[in-house]
Amino acid sequence: MLKNNEFIDKLRSLGLRPTKQRLKICEVLFNREKTFHFTINDLAKIISEKLKEKISLATVYNTVHAFKDKGYLKEISINSDKSYFDTNITNHHHFFDEDTNQLIDCDNDDIEKINIKKNITGKKINSIEVLIKVASDNQNQN
Amino acid sequence: MLKNNEFIDKLRSLGLRPTKQRLKICEVLFNREKTFHFTINDLAKIISEKLKEKISLATVYNTVHAFKDKGYLKEISINSDKSYFDTNITNHHHFFDEDTNQLIDCDNDDIEKINIKKNITGKKINSIEVLIKVASDNQNQN
């Protein structure tokens, strides 16, 4: 459970002014046990429904993108319908549950090191990420 | 170089009527040396600019989705701005060139078998795909 002051310092260190909207968004995103995977819509819903705060949708977009640009959030692509963001900014793998549309982080030691034998001339590898799509196992329907 | 008759048979076997629009799209997509990775916009552009044919944009969308639903094309997520499709429908990995936004197929033997140690209870794995982001190697700028 991070304190408000810690978010203020964090935002300052990123070169972002700690406004009340940004601090509120920090609380929603980072005051959690686990990694949070979300769409802008998820976040906006939490803010307006659960918190009953009024933050303009444009600000939610601005803030999430500012956080992403500063490396405080990461964007991930599983679906081309909408953007997903991740509070876990490290290079990591995911399980994607096709039944619930939920992303689950995969610890680095859940997957053996990926060994790539091919390389593209003149290009360097920036990231290697695995997406494992899972769905309910209905082999045993009786 | 597939013949028109082969596409007609293929479409019939998928339960799709071989209309002239669908056959033209088949030619564009499948009469190629290599796997084709494309957006709807890429495809529509080829049809109207190179082939100077008139196929409604709605039909391009309808056809690509019909092909995808029948397993004749595959959708891939690298970018949430637009949908990418792939004529290689097998489970395979990709290099994504961040400079040019090009996808490159990765042969199965370019990557050692992915070994997943964790499993999600009640869920079975449907696919495992690796995305390797590469970009121009500018370490030696002088």
Place this chain on the structure above:
DNA sequence: AAACTACATTATAATTATTCTAAACTATTG
């Protein structure tokens, strides 16, 4: 081959996600 029917195509409108605009506001600095 004409008629029938289910499916497909099309122009256009609608929807959805996202970005832009420009005016009002506020955090920070001097």
Place this chain on the structure above:
DNA sequence: CAATAGTTTAGAATAATTATAATGTAGTTT
């Protein structure tokens, strides 16, 4: 407490995609 640079906001604009509903056509039946 100014000054100012950055931020928020409502609303308009854009871009990708999907829906609508009228027209057309492939395949089948008579």
